[in-house]
Amino acid sequence: MNGLSDIHGLDFDSSSFQKYIAADCDRLNFLRDYLSELGVKTSVIPLGEKKHLYVNFPSTAYNPMFKVKTIISHYDRVAGSPGANDNSLANFALADFAANLFKSRPVHNVRIFFTDGEELGAEGVSSQGAFALADLFRKIGITNDDVYVFDACGRGEVAVLARAGLDSKISGPFKKKFLDLYERTQNLLKKSMPNSWMTLPVPYSDNAGFLACGIPAVAITFLPKDEVSFYYSNLMSDKNLEKAVMNCRIDSDSKNAADLSIQKFKYSEKMPMTWRLFHTEYDNFLSLTPESYVLMKKILTQIAENKTIA
Structure with a gap:
């Protein structure tokens, strides 16, 4: 059976989820109330017009000997779309994970942010809510966290580690730190999903804002197995596809809206069906797959248990 009604036994409140993806939901306040009912304390961090939600773990949850792991999941969505996969399921999985912690x-050394304004990234990375958050990190000297972004984790059984950042022209300490984080993330996925993960070009998410501020960040998304095979085959046969994918949510060479729409239309049929549902009415409850919630929590648990010397 498709949909999340299958997983009531896994602490998933599907009735609350249905309210969260309703068109009239005040998602920030709903998410804050939902977390409060689970016993999770939060604070709203306003940066410009964006409001990010921060989980207030006690100081006893942190050991300065080890790296802090910042986990990010955007809660905003495009108007007119339920946003079930982009990005509501990841929000709920992360909220339930925070409650378990x-x-x-x-002692887990985890920071959690539910960010605002990710969907504005199509207007340029500096308009993205996470850019201002990353800039704040940089200004106050928080540049050594492991930053994990979870976006669109509600469909499929394959964890996809985005390749964004691998082709960065920035060298020196940033490049070294990014490659180290990328390698450790691959090892983390091997432990949590040994036979069901891979690296692929993925449209930018909140990782774009952190990368633009010189802070290494990786993004994880999910796809169904058949869509991964289809997409990989298209990448091998069309060398222009990767560039088109990477330009989906950031500045393109062209500033002309018509050119941008033509580019997206030209390549959409070669991209995973999951991504074609984004920002539409079809990104709904019925499009989700129950195993995705379980698999995301496995990865989150692995992140919490992983300890890297600071």
Whole structure:
């Protein structure tokens, strides 16, 4: 059976989820109330016109010997779309994960942000809400976190690590730190999903804002297995496809809106069906797959348990 009604036994509140993806939902306040009911304390961090939600773990959750792991999941969505996969399921999985950490109270070194304004990235990375957050990190000297972005994790059983950042022309310490994080993330996926992950070109998410500020960040998304095979085959046969994918949510060479729409239309049939549902009415509850929620929580657990010397 498709949809999340299958997973009531996994602490997933599907009735709350249906309210969260309703057209009239105040998603920030809903998410904050939902977390509060789970016993999770939060703070709203306003940066410009954007409002990010931060989880207030106690100081006892952190050990300065180890790296802090910042986990990010945007809560905003495009008007007219339920945003079930982009990015509501990841929000709920991360909220339930935060609640589990609060209850068990381990030393986990995890920071969690639910960010605002990710969907504005199509207007340029500096308009993205995470850019201002990353810029704040940089200004106050938080540049050594491992930053993990979870976006569109509600469809499929294959975890996809975005290749964004690998082709960065920036060398020196940034490049070294990024490659180190990328390698460790691959090892993390091997442990949590040994036979069901890969690296692929993926449209930018909140990782774009952090990369633009010189802070290494990786993005993880999910895709169904058949869509991964289809997409990979198209990448091998069309060398222009990767560039088109990477330009989907950031500045393109062309500033002409008509040119941009033509480019997106030209390549859309070669991209995964999951991505074609983004920003439409079809990114709804019924498009989700129940195993995705479980698999995302496996990855989150691995992140929390992983300890890297600072």
